[in-house]
Amino acid sequence: MRKFICLVALWIFVCSTFATDELLMTIGDKKILQSEFEYFYKKNNKETLLNTKIDEYLQQFQNFKLKVCEAESLNLDTASSFTEELNNYRSQIVSPYLTDKNREESLMQEVYSHLLEDVDASHILVRVPYNALPEDTLQLYLKALDICKRLEKENFEDVAKEVSDDYSAKQNGGRLGFFTGMMTIFPFENAAYRLKVGEISKPVRSSIGYHIIKLHDKREAIGEVRVAHILKMVSQHMTKKQQDSIQDLTQEIFKRLENNEDFASLAKEFSDDRQTSSNGGELMWFGLGKMTKEFEKAAFELKEIGEISKPIKTVYGWHIIQLKEKREVLSFEKKKNEIVRLIQHDGRKEAIRQSFIRKLKAEYNFSVDSTVLNKIFGSFDNANDKSAFIAEIESKTNNAPLATFANQTIRMNEFVDFLTKEFSKAKSTDINVVFDYFSGEKVIDFENSQLENKYPEFKNLMQEYHDGLLFFEVSKLKIWDEAARDTTKLKSYFEQNKDTFKTEGPYYKGFIIECKNKKIAKQVKKIIANAHTDSIDNYIKTRINIDSTLNVRVQKGFWKKGDNLVVDKKIFKSKNSYKTDPKLPIIETVGTKLQTPENYNDVLGKVISFYQNHLEKEWVSNLREKYPIWVNEDLLNEYRK
Numbered sequence: 001m002r003k004f005i006c007l008v009a010l011w012i013f014v015c016s017t018f019a020t021d022e023l024l025m026t027i028g029d030k031k032i033l034q035s036e037f038e039y040f041y042k043k044n045n046k047e048t049l050l051n052t053k054i055d056e057y058l059q060q061f062q063n064f065k066l067k068v069c070e071a072e073s074l075n076l077d078t079a080s081s082f083t084e085e086l087n088n089y090r091s092q093i094v095s096p097y098l099t100d101k102n103r104e105e106s107l108m109q110e111v112y113s114h115l116l117e118d119v120d121a122s123h124i125l126v127r128v129p130y131n132a133l134p135e136d137t138l139q140l141y142l143k144a145l146d147i148c149k150r151l152e153k154e155n156f157e158d159v160a161k162e163v164s165d166d167y168s169a170k171q172n173g174g175r176l177g178f179f180t181g182m183m184t185i186f187p188f189e190n191a192a193y194r195l196k197v198g199e200i201s202k203p204v205r206s207s208i209g210y211h212i213i214k215l216h217d218k219r220e221a222i223g224e225v226r227v228a229h230i231l232k233m234v235s236q237h238m239t240k241k242q243q244d245s246i247q248d249l250t251q252e253i254f255k256r257l258e259n260n261e262d263f264a265s266l267a268k269e270f271s272d273d274r275q276t277s278s279n280g281g282e283l284m285w286f287g288l289g290k291m292t293k294e295f296e297k298a299a300f301e302l303k304e305i306g307e308i309s310k311p312i313k314t315v316y317g318w319h320i321i322q323l324k325e326k327r328e329v330l331s332f333e334k335k336k337n338e339i340v341r342l343i344q345h346d347g348r349k350e351a352i353r354q355s356f357i358r359k360l361k362a363e364y365n366f367s368v369d370s371t372v373l374n375k376i377f378g379s380f381d382n383a384n385d386k387s388a389f390i391a392e393i394e395s396k397t398n399n400a401p402l403a404t405f406a407n408q409t410i411r412m413n414e415f416v417d418f419l420t421k422e423f424s425k426a427k428s429t430d431i432n433v434v435f436d437y438f439s440g441e442k443v444i445d446f447e448n449s450q451l452e453n454k455y456p457e458f459k460n461l462m463q464e465y466h467d468g469l470l471f472f473e474v475s476k477l478k479i480w481d482e483a484a485r486d487t488t489k490l491k492s493y494f495e496q497n498k499d500t501f502k503t504e505g506p507y508y509k510g511f512i513i514e515c516k517n518k519k520i521a522k523q524v525k526k527i528i529a530n531a532h533t534d535s536i537d538n539y540i541k542t543r544i545n546i547d548s549t550l551n552v553r554v555q556k557g558f559w560k561k562g563d564n565l566v567v568d569k570k571i572f573k574s575k576n577s578y579k580t581d582p583k584l585p586i587i588e589t590v591g592t593k594l595q596t597p598e599n600y601n602d603v604l605g606k607v608i609s610f611y612q613n614h615l616e617k618e619w620v621s622n623l624r625e626k627y628p629i630w631v632n633e634d635l636l637n638e639y640r641k
Contacts, residue, residue: 021033023632024036024631025631026629026630027627027629032065036463038639040464066624066627067474069623070478070626071471071473071474076473077470082469082473086469097451098444098447103356111342111343111348115181115182115329116220117193119180119192119215119217120177120215120218120219122173122174122175122176122216123211124159124174125164126140126147141203144210145203147163157174160173165209177293180287180288187204187205195213197217224287224329225285225299225302226285227322228281228321229283229322231272231281231317232249233316234247250320253266264280264282268280272317295314295319298319299323302323304323308321308322308323353440357440357444361439364406366404366439369400372412376415410442479616483612489611490611493607493611494599494603501603501607507559507594507595508567508592508594509559509593510592511590512587513525513587514586515551515584515588516550520551520586521552521586521588523544527544540552550583553581558603561574571589
């Protein structure tokens with residue numbers, strides 16, 4: 001039942017509504033508008049693929065809402081577990097409403113266009129410390145501009161080796177080689193892809209500093225390959241003689257492959273890559289930047305399916321590679337989920353956030369009191385430490401209004417509180433950046449609080465999940481737990497309705513015993529014959545399965561023909577066979593054949609189900625008396641047409 005409710009709640013179906021949203025019914029003091037009823041009705045018919053008649057569904061809907069009313073009267077909606085689960089659900093579905101979908105789609109298309117091309121570039125890095133002051137950042141920017149002037153006359157590689165803060169530049173002269181979309185940080189990637197071959201960029205700011213980029217080449221993306229490999233590992237701790245021996249062995253394996261021996265068999269026999277050797281050395285699909293450069297180059301140079309490379313050396317050792325498949329970049333639709341996931345972990349996520357904030361600020365007429373804000377910025381520039389700065393702006397501004405939007409006012413104490421507790425969230429020491437982050441969060445929080453008012457489908461989803469949780473909790477309390485817990489009433493219900501449960505047999509009631517040997521089987525049979533049913537498990541644990549050693553496994557049950565292969569074979573003399581556990585090969589049965597159930601425990605599941613239905617009918621009848629229902633028949637008739 002809970003699974004059904006959650007599936008209902010998670011399914012988004014935007015129903016149509018009439019121009020006016022009239023009152024359709026009242027249940028107790030709860031008002032049900034026609035839009036809510038229509039949403040549930042259309043969703044229910046869509047989900048079940050049934051054309052439920054309106055009056056039939058009306059009864060189901062009223063019963064559902066009656067239980068929700070009862071749950072609220074019992075204050076189940078105030079329980080911490082309920083509010084926590086409801087809030088968790090809201091947080092899961094809220095993200096599509098708190099983003100700039102157009103900007104997101106634009107960036108996704110941009111990423112995909114980059115994936116269709118590989119670019120070869122070099123760069124010079126002027127590193128900017130995370131906590132750099134604005135004046136220090138400016139000096140580093142001027143340094144980057146000076147480097148750009150040098151590059152008008154000097155060789156890029158030579159300058160990179162001399163001044164770049166990328167330590168690898170000392171060896172490679174800043175040359176990165178070919179890369180494709182989503183392999184570098186967002187600003188760097190965008191700048192590189194916008195350059196023409198041979199062009200050098202102006203300083204490009206990223207999270208680590210300023211980059212000066214030179215584009216060497218562009219080409220159509222080489223796509224992805226799937227290969228198998230045989231690896232003979234080489235360690236730095238090996239002697240030269242050992243390393244030479246491994247190289248010789250790799251050459252011998254290669255010669256055997258040249259003589260048409262099976263690659264997969266040799267991989268299983270010789271490869272030191274334990275994760276792939278068992279499946280013939282096969283690796284998953286990969287593209288640029290996923291393997292070492294030597295391995296990547298050799299793999300992509302293979303042209304024909306089945307072609308095998310000569311042995312190549314990497315930091316891991318010697319490899320022999322066989323090409324299994326090649327493919328071009330997948331379509332946008334097939335790459336979309338991967339792009340969405342990757343965007344959440346690079347600068348594009350912040351770009352989307354900023355675009356969304358700008359739209360919200362325009363929509364809500366966001367306005368800042370520049371006089372108050374200037375006092376803050378002036379105090380920040382002159383403050384020796386954060387606590388002194390906060391004390392100063394509190395005294396200067398006296399909790400003045402700092403900004404307004406919609407019907408909201410942001411006051412100084414809120415900004416001070418943010419600076420005190422969550423300053424680091426802005427990821428900057430620039431007070432302008434900090435304020436932009438703070439005000440953006442305020443606007444997003446307000447938008448979040450308005451989603452039910454702005455988006456009917458969101459309101460319906462939240463109402464549905466809210467009611468579904470309450471329905472589950474109150475049904476569990478009043479019906480499901482009650483039926484399973486009250487054994488006296490279950491027994492009484494069985495006795496009063498015996499004919500309902502007298503289904504035709506035969507049945508087998510008893511035990512199936514799987515034992516290590518015949519001696520143990522004899523001991524267990526004796527225990528079953530003499531011990532109380534509730535004590536059998538304990539006897540077996542303390543006398544047979546001592547110290548958790550599994551010498552016997554016992555199943556107790558009530559089976560009809562077809563329910564269990566062992567029972568079918570041993571009791572009902574079926575021709576079907578069954579498999580035994582090699583550790584417990586001796587199988588015995590202890591019990592009796594019956595034509596009808598002896599007591600309610602024999603058909604406990606069925607008794608509980610019937611008893612739950614009985615309780616349900618009584619409960620709903622009582623709820624209809626407790627919460628009077630009024631229906632706008634004239635309006636309902638519009639649905640009956």
